[in-house]
Amino acid sequence: MPIHEEHLIRPENIKTKDNLVIDGIDVSGHWSTFIESRVVTDYNEEMEEEIAALPGGEFIHRCWQCGSCTNSCTVNAINPEFNPRYWIYLIRMGMESELLRDKDIIWQCVSCNKCTYACPRDVFPEGVMKATSHWLELKGHTEKSPSMHFDEVFAEQIIETGKIEEGRTIRNFFKRTGQSLTQDWMIQMVKNLISNLPVKLLISMGLANVLRPKTRNWAAAGAAISEYAEEKQEEQREALGLTELVEMAKQETESLESKANS
């Protein structure tokens, strides 16, 4: 059955029954497709309090849905599905199933804190995003995110040794997230590092002192630039009424020179 603007309907809400008779009328098959409406039938009143109990979520109850956070959001500019205003609303009203639909987007917050400065009610939306990610993870809705693994590796090392040794942090992080140490991006990064090492730079700086290298075929370009600069300077002197003085000075110099010559 053709459905107008079908992309707006969630696939699971489109129902076609192979065998369905209601009040003696056969309503099975493709041409009797049902569309279930997305009705909110209850509020989960615990949700707001749970999020508020996690660090960052404390001020969620202040939100009055102005949308300043979403408008200022760095991630929203790239992914319109990333909408802090909307999630804060879902949490406050307890629309859990709706929030869970976005569980794989919420962690994308980059903590730029533009929302923090835009929010007129000091809701601290960036903190709410953190708290929400944490909530999703604690409740078992999402896996531990890579950044969470990194934080843990980092913290464990400090707690154990009181020091940070980057190589070990990275190794442990890769180990924990099941990543190999020889990844393409990593090999590329090492190559780039080597080719840009300051050794080469220092050598070329030293040589430059001795050889004073010049750009090839530079003379014509240099003359054109000088000419242009002289032209502009002349214009400026004229604009400031300095032309006569310059002229007088020039003549004086010439006469002195001619006297000296003669």
Add this chain to the structure above:
Amino acid sequence: MTKPILIVGGGPAGLAAAHSLAAIGQKSILVEKEDILGGAPILSGYAKLVPTGEWAKDAIGGMVERVKNNKLITVKTGTKVQSFTGEPGNFKAELSDGKPVEAASAILCTGFTHFDSVNKPEWGFGTYDDVVTTTQVEQMISSGQGVRCPSDGRTPKRVAILLCVGSRDRQIGREWCSKICCTVSANLAMEIREELPDCHVYIYYMDIRTYGLYETGYYWRSQEEFKVKYIKARIAEVTSDGEKVIVKGEDTLVKRPITIPFDMVVHAIGMDPNVDNLLLSELFNVDLEPHGFIGKGNTYGDLGATSRPGVYVAGSATGPETIDDSIAQAHGAAMSAYAFANDSSIVAAE
């Protein structure tokens, strides 16, 4: 000494006008159709008032005592004005107790009538016991009974307050904003949460109009301190599954239909023109404004003037009004009525 000034209505405005006139040595006659003074806050049993949080019976009760004990004020309760004739400065009124009264000028403080929710049948008032009005919740609180579901007396776990019931609704001929209901509802929501901390309160709104300084003390405070939830939705209908009342509508911020069960639904009822306004208009020969409230004759010059010289108006007779603004208007109208009574020739010459 001039003739007394006639004040019609013994609510906050009438009480304030009488007191104000007495304070400058002017006699007045206060006529109230009900058997007690105090107007809507007393007759309808309001609980704590905005913005001071005083109980209505204390705040308005104090105004009543002040008027009752003043020798310059003649109080006539259970009395109506039957006729009002004569000339400005020399009015003659006949009261329902048969006594004629002479008055130099008059102030109408005839107030408003609460919107009757039966006129919005789709919202379940009169059909389901647990659909009540803000006035009923005020009474539950002020009587000391506490907030309970009328059907079986249980303590509600979830309450919905619907705003703009009888306001801003062209379908029922009421275009005006009743001005006070948002603030009153936020106040009630906080009182419910205070009495029943386990009860969740949801306010369904079109706009929130806790105007001016009420923003902090009511709209913000109700959310920040009392965790009251505000949902932008105009409710389509209130039904029941036999146990709970079910609120249906669209949550416009998430673009989803909602059908949410509640223990109790509260209508934030608006302020209608006094049901007697057509009679009053004819009796005192004053014009009504297009919504049916008593029209103001002069906004910037003669405070409280109506279309008829010598007859003034104050309070919610002129349109939806708060108690404190009604009192302020009454002082203004009293000043105008006093000036008129004492030098009507000058005022008339202007």
